[in-house]
Structures are given as C-alpha cells and as structure tokens.
Amino acid sequence: MPYLIGVFVTVLLAELGDKTQLAVLLFATRPEASKPAIMVAASGALITATAIAVLIGDRLGQWINPKFLEPLAGVLFIIIGAALLINGLRGAE
Numbered sequence: 179m180p181y182l183i184g185v186f187v188t189v190l191l192a193e194l195g196d197k198t199q200l201a202v203l204l205f206a207t208r209p210e211a212s213k214p215a216i217m218v219a220a221s222g223a224l225i226t227a228t229a230i231a232v233l234i235g236d237r238l239g240q241w242i243n244p245k246f247l248e249p250l251a252g253v254l255f256i257i258i259g260a261a262l263l264i265n266g267l268r269g270a271e
Contacts, residue, residue, distance in 0.1 A: 205220075
C-alpha cells in the first residue's frame with residue numbers, strides 16, 4: 179500500500195500545472211463544452227498513456243537493471259529541466 183501511495187503522490191505532483199492540465203483547463207473554459215465529457219476524455223487519455231508507460235517500463239526492467247534506470251531518469255529530468263530553464267531565460271531577454 180505505501181508503494182501505491184508513493185506512486186499516486188509522485189504522479190499527482192508531476193501532473194499539477196503541466197501542459198496536459200493546462201490543455202484540459204482550456205477545454206473546460208468553453209461554455210458549450212460538456213465538463214463530464216472533458217473529464218472522461220482526459221482521464222481516458224491519461225490512463226492510456228500510463229498503460230503504455232507501464233508496458234514499456236516492464237520491458238525495460240527486464241533488459242536493464244532498475245538500479246541503473248532510476249539514476250538515469252533523475253539525470254534526464256535534471257537535463258530536461260536545465261534545458262527548459264535556459265530556453266526560458268533566453269526568451270525573457
């Protein structure tokens with residue numbers, strides 16, 4: 179159960195304010211849009227994307243030791259974050 183809570187909290191925090199959430203927010207601003215339909219469609223898309231990630235992660239875990247994947251993912255997050263920060267700062271000039 180603690181693992182399930184950890185996954186939930188990690189994914190929730192990662193998704194807050196990301197471009198997917200902003201896209202859903204924009205769809206929901208349309209008065210004619212069905213809010214339940216937006217919720218179902220967005221949830222279905224996230225479930226599908228998560229299922230794909232789980233399948234790929236399962237395969238990667240069979241070929242590569244997860245001990246190596248976790249630090250690699252951390253480094254990739256840092257590199258992506260630094261690249262976004264640098265691009266953002268260049269655009270602010």
